[in-house]
Amino acid sequence: MFRDFLRHYYPTPLHQLGKQDILDYQLYLVNDRKVSRSYQNQSINAIKFYLEGILGQERLHYELERPKKQRRLPIVSQEEISRLLNSIPNLKHKTILSTIYGAGLRRSEVIHLKISDIQSDQMRIHIKEAKGQKDRITILSKELLVLLRKYYLKHKPRKYLFEGPDGGRYSTSSIRQIMRRALQKAKINKPATIHTLRHSFATHLLENGTNLRYIQSLLGHNSAKTTEIYTHVCTNRLTDVVSPLDTLHEKGYI
Numbered sequence: 001m002f003r004d005f006l007r008h009y010y011p012t013p014l015h016q017l018g019k020q021d022i023l024d025y026q027l028y029l030v031n032d033r034k035v036s037r038s039y040q041n042q043s044i045n046a047i048k049f050y051l052e053g054i055l056g057q058e059r060l061h062y063e064l065e066r067p068k069k070q071r072r073l074p075i076v077s078q079e080e081i082s083r084l085l086n087s088i089p090n091l092k093h094k095t096i097l098s099t100i101y102g103a104g105l106r107r108s109e110v111i112h113l114k115i116s117d118i119q120s121d122q123m124r125i126h127i128k129e130a131k132g133q134k135d136r137i138t139i140l141s142k143e144l145l146v147l148l149r150k151y152y153l154k155h156k157p158r159k160y161l162f163e164g165p166d167g168g169r170y171s172t173s174s175i176r177q178i179m180r181r182a183l184q185k186a187k188i189n190k191p192a193t194i195h196t197l198r199h200s201f202a203t204h205l206l207e208n209g210t211n212l213r214y215i216q217s218l219l220g221h222n223s224a225k226t227t228e229i230y231t232h233v234c235t236n237r238l239t240d241v242v243s244p245l246d247t248l249h250e251k252g253y254i
Helices: 002-009 019-031 037-054 078-086 091-103 107-112 142-155 172-185 194-207 212-219 225-230 235-240 244-250
Strands: 124-127 136-139
Touching (some): 078 091, 091 107, 091 136, 091 142, 091 172, 091 244
Antiparallel strands (some): 124 136
């Protein structure tokens, strides 16, 4: 279980991970992997054992969410997404959240994106070594491409699509702060997180009539063996899928 924790944040070294990263990982176990209460307890104990028992770090208490029933993530409407994105004056910050929502990315995936992963000629984004060390292809929104080009001309990233002040990958804590400020400014009073944007991507696609099997593939979710042959989206069909970010543009929300 400790190895799974390290793999989740790879290649970020252990000494750069803090208490909030551990809490975020536990939320990921509950919300994404749907683990049991017992599994979550074992996971946090494994992490604490290594950090405190082996490395001798300070003993910390973690206020963990351990719902008896899995809570559903808050659904943010398309109108609320438009308010959220339009409330962000900073071009880089707006582009980061738009990329997460427009392509259905995990937070860890957006910070690992490289410039070469944006395949504008095929209107798709190549996600490399995502959850489970698997590659996948997702859609590139037309509206997002316009935003990305404006962002690129202004910030001129060299390796990673979104880089920090030192030129390395953008930090996950900074993305959390962007989201938190945007929610406050847009006056969205829901317990929304970065993962809510990914959840909303899937929800809004489904609401717009996109086949559930396509959505599963775009998100990189594993399916039951009986449905595996139906859940793969052929890359030559990706142009048939409209990103919810483009839908917002067509409706005049952004």
